[in-house]
Amino acid sequence: MTNALRLGIAGLGTVGTGVVKLLSADADRLAMRIGRPLEITGVSARDRTKDRGIDLDGIAWHDDPVALARADNVDMFVELMGGEGDPAKAAVETALKAGKHVVTANKALLAHHGTALARLAEDGGVGLNYEAAVAGGIPIVKTVRESLAGNRIARVFGIMNGTCNFILTMMENEGVSFAEALAEAQRLGYAEADPTFDVGGLDTAHKLAILSALAFGTEVSVSSVYVEGIEHITRQDIRAARDLGFRIKLLGVGVETDSGVEQRVHPTLVPMDSPIADVQGVFNAVGVTGDFVGDLMLEGQGAGAFATASSVASDIVDIARGHVAAPFGAPATALKPYRRARMRAHEGGYYVALELYDRIGAVAAVAQRMAEQGISLDSIVQRADLAEPNGASAKGEQTRPVIMITHDTLEKSMREALANIDAGGHTARPSRMIRIERF
Amino acid sequence: MTNALRLGIAGLGTVGTGVVKLLSADADRLAMRIGRPLEITGVSARDRTKDRGIDLDGIAWHDDPVALARADNVDMFVELMGGEGDPAKAAVETALKAGKHVVTANKALLAHHGTALARLAEDGGVGLNYEAAVAGGIPIVKTVRESLAGNRIARVFGIMNGTCNFILTMMENEGVSFAEALAEAQRLGYAEADPTFDVGGLDTAHKLAILSALAFGTEVSVSSVYVEGIEHITRQDIRAARDLGFRIKLLGVGVETDSGVEQRVHPTLVPMDSPIADVQGVFNAVGVTGDFVGDLMLEGQGAGAFATASSVASDIVDIARGHVAAPFGAPATALKPYRRARMRAHEGGYYVALELYDRIGAVAAVAQRMAEQGISLDSIVQRADLAEPNGASAKGEQTRPVIMITHDTLEKSMREALANIDAGGHTARPSRMIRIERF
Structure with a gap:
């Protein structure tokens, strides 16, 4: 099999097994589309004896994924073990440093070390693809x-x-x-x-x-x-x-x-x-x-062995076709430092759920606390049928659920308003808010 | 500007103008992501004098898009004129034969000549991308x-x-x-x-x-x-x-x-x-x-200048990055001859709309015609409020609308059943059917 792209697959759980199945089920069609065959030359997993329903005959077994990542007969390292730390991290770094392409489904690894790994890949002129790491089968x-x-x-x-x-x-x-x-x-x-x-x-x-x-x-x-x-x-x-x-x-x-x-x-x-x-x-x-x-x-489908395998396969095919892009679109050295917007500065609408004591003036007091923070209300709903079965407060005093929807406001204002409302003693439980997103 | 990818854009309608705007608004960011700048070196359109709100200074104007397609200072020909025939077809063929990449939004051209154009592109080792031809901004x-x-x-x-x-x-x-x-x-x-x-x-x-x-x-x-x-x-x-x-x-x-x-x-x-x-x-x-x-x-968004320009830009960027795939995924020479499944062999559910004369036995006759073709019904709705304002028939005899949903059946059977129903004389207008698709 001259010119074959040789794959080393680390991790033979449901996703890894799914990838092996996809590659073998469709080997000829994929080779025709890519212009070269794909060949699995090595695998690594925890348990060598487990029956996974796939044929691993003639494929080198490595107990250590890092050894697989540096194996001479591997052009592309496919990391499907998961976890932000070792052995996944060590194995991916080893592969990239050895000038091998990497395809991974590991969201934790990318989320914690994505920028550094992208630099490694670009320094080595190899691909680092991770379609399966975000939303499974969705490209x-x-x-x-x-x-x-x-x-x-x-x-x-x-x-x-x-x-x-x-x-x-x-x-x-x-x-x-x-x-x-x-x-x-x-x-x-x-x-x-x-x-x-x-x-x-x-x-x-x-x-x-x-x-x-x-x-x-x-x-x-x-x-x-x-x-x-x-x-x-x-x-x-x-x-x-x-x-x-x-x-x-x-x-x-x-x-x-x-x-x-x-x-x-x-x-x-x-x-x-x-x-x-x-x-x-x-x-x-x-x-x-x-x-x-x-x-x-x-x-x-955001998960599942087969949908995830579909994304892993597309990553493999892209690299096999010679399509290597910067992992994050822009070169890793050109990625801007992350500047964090504070949640307190977030602006949006809020759903607010209060459990108010059934007292004269309670709603007026709540409305007053909102107004003090410059929060205007879009709607207020106060209905007995919204009460949870265990709606009565510990004190035994009657309570009623009140739901409010606010117009856009600052999160900082919203948090202060809720703290003030609860401090006022009219609520039987801590008041809660849920953010609203409009499209 | 060494190493720039030089574009010739034919067609400066809303989409062409949108593409020029996108490329100039984002030139530096795109160059950084691609690793080389994009440069518009030539354009072609019908009316040179029209004010399009874009700056074409220093860009060569060609009255003839075919001349633009073969211009020495063009590496990629961007066809945004539309139409299945010439000049779009001649210009795209000229560009491909001259070893230039082509990006087009022209669905009619691809639908009628896609296979042949893909062969031309592959023979020349160049890209032929057409993301904007199907569903506008959707990739x-x-x-x-x-x-x-x-x-x-x-x-x-x-x-x-x-x-x-x-x-x-x-x-x-x-x-x-x-x-x-x-x-x-x-x-x-x-x-x-x-x-x-x-x-x-x-x-x-x-x-x-x-x-x-x-x-x-x-x-x-x-x-x-x-x-x-x-x-x-x-x-x-x-x-x-x-x-x-x-x-x-x-x-x-x-x-x-x-x-x-x-x-x-x-x-x-x-x-x-x-x-x-x-x-x-x-x-x-x-x-x-x-x-x-x-x-x-x-x-x-399936249309509109900006959404379509987004797809055209992605095609340009892919080729500029050196990512050239077979236009239809599989090599054009490996595309299977199209084998057409006959509509009469289609199997599915049907919505059937009848305008029945208000006679004893009319519904029974219809049901009988359906049964003869082996069609089973999922539901029948017969309601006066579904009648169109002009529901009464020409003969003046009272009619009523009857709607039926069938279980899966052959289109052939469905057509025969409807023909037989109308031949039976109980319907005031030709009966109609709408196919059902389940997901």
Whole structure:
């Protein structure tokens, strides 16, 4: 097999196995399209004896992925182990330093070390592709890096965690609580036994950090992402939002503002008639607003062995065709230092949920605290049927849920208003707010 | 400016002007990303004196686009004139034969001569990119050609004509007739004075033919596309569809079947809860189903100077970066001859609209004609409020509209059933059917 591109694949979990299946199922067609065959010459995984339903005969086995990364008969190192640290990091660095191309699905690695790895790749004149690291099968990395190259991008946003979207969709459709929806997601294999990484928003933060760097031409900065999870979303929130014309989604949002780049992951009210509101269940969707393209949205499977393998394969094919671009579109040395916009300077609308004691003057006091911060209200809803079953306060005094939607205001003002409201003693529980994103 | 990629742009209408604006607004950023500057060295258009709001100082003017295509100081010919024939065809051929890269937004040219032009490009070792030819700003060409390279594609479909989607959306939202919605589209500049090309489905057919070749690895065959426009869709259809849980869209659909590739453009009932049903107004959306990626959908602006310029720019940047792929993914010589699946062999559900005389036995007769063809019915709706204002027949005899939804059946059977029903004399007007597509 002269001229074959020789692949070393590290990590044979569901994604790695999916990639091996794709490459062997379609070997001839791919070779014809690329103009050269792809050949898997080495693999590495933890357990050599496990039956994965794939034929590894004649392929060199390496217990150590770093050894595979530097093997002489490997032109491209495909890293599908995951994890921000070693051995993934050491193996990818080894491969890049040895002048080998790298394809990875590792969002944690890219989110934490993306800029440095891109420099290594560019210094070595090799490719570093990572389509599968953001939103699984959705080709958003290539779209932002290449298809939107002529655009200045103002905003990227997306539903990039299928577990959270499944839970929120189920809470709305079935009227169940967060805990019940999570349990069902775990039963179906959509959520891990420890779901913190997904429902807490960290997984989305990793993907957003990568996407923001691509979109805004900055260094990757995952530590700058403001993160809030969906654990505190109640049935009441879902129902009230729907009545007001919104749906609640866990969004990752990156926006270029005058004071820097705002990166945030949080539950978000999105207008019911916006395309992102219609993304249901485990599906993902990513939207981009560019100065020439306008609004563009991609929707598809954000996880799963096969959809992820599709993205890994496209990365391999691109490099095999000789198409090597700077990993983040702009050369790594030209990426701007990340300038963080403070969340307190964020401007937007808010959904506010209060549990007010049923006293004369309580609503007036709340309205007064809002007015003091210059916050104007778009709507107020006070309805008994929004009360949670355990709505009565500990003191036994009657309470009632009050929901407010504000016009655009500063986050700083909003936080102060809520602190003042709670300090005033009219609320039975800490007041909560959920940000609104308009499209 | 050493090492600059020198562009010759033919056609300075809204798209051409948009491209010039994009390239000059962003020249430094693009040069940094590409690693070399882009320079417009020549242009060609009909009217030299027209003020286009762009600075053409120092750029050579050619009255003849073919002369521009062969100019010594042009490395890439950007064809934005349109039209399947000359001068666009002659100019593109001239450029390719002269070893120059070509970027074009010309769907008619690609739909009619795509295979031959791809061969010319590959023979010359140059690029032929046409992202803007299909669905404007949506990067569906690159997605299918590159991002889904690892997939066998089973189906492509899309809303690829904003004029039709605007009209259908308006008919539903405002309850107006086709003629009224068309007039409004014309008033807003979304429809031409002669709207036939758009509302008759030909524009969508061009785009579908290109997309099918990309998806299925066949030669381009626009003459094999079955085409039906939206001119005959009534308010009654829109309302009845909605009541039954569907929305009507003009879709282009390409499917690989056992008997060949089915390419069809027609009004289509799509389930209300499918993502494609939510695509509103002038927006476009294209969906692809692949064996690994599953369902993927891209939604964005399908027309307009700026969105189209975004796609043209991405084509230019790709080639400037040295990324030249076979125009249709597979080498042109390896494209399979197009094998056409007959529409009569199409299998799917149907919406059937009858205007029945109000006679005992009329419905029974209709049901009998359906049963003879082995067609089973999913639902029948017979409601007075679905009648059009001019519902009474010419004979003065009372009629009533009857709507039926069938289970999957052969198109051949459906056509025969309708012919037999109309021959039976119980219908006041020719019976109509609209195909259903499920997602």
